[in-house]
Amino acid sequence: MKVKILRRSKKELEIEIEGEGHTLCNVLQEALIKDGRVDLAGYDIPHPLTPVPRIYVRTKGRTRSSSEKVLEDAVREVQKQTEVFRKALVKAFNEQEKS
Numbered sequence: 001m002k003v004k005i006l007r008r009s010k011k012e013l014e015i016e017i018e019g020e021g022h023t024l025c026n027v028l029q030e031a032l033i034k035d036g037r038v039d040l041a042g043y044d045i046p047h048p049l050t051p052v053p054r055i056y057v058r059t060k061g062r063t064r065s066s067s068e069k070v071l072e073d074a075v076r077e078v079q080k081q082t083e084v085f086r087k088a089l090v091k092a093f094n095e096q097e098k099s
Contacts, residue, residue: 013067031074037063
């Protein structure tokens with residue numbers, strides 16, 4: 001995975017993520033949209049033959065958080081959700097083995 005910063009300011013951030021696709025981008029977009037500091041969040045894969053997604057985030061005008069901080073927080077939220085799912089899955093496997 002290679003990340004390239006295309007645009008970067010306090011309130012806006014646009015990055016490319018080489019080697020990823022819709023799966024990661026959808027999850028990140030969802031986490032960003034749920035964040036009250038975010039004004040706009042989305043992703044695009046500009047050309048299907050060169051699938052390098054671009055993620056864009058813009059924070060609200062009054063927030064003190066930078067666009068970078070908001071994206072980092074979204075990544076942490078995705079990590080937490082993944083861990084919750086992993087624990088639930090392990091529990092389900094263990095319960096099935098007991099029966």
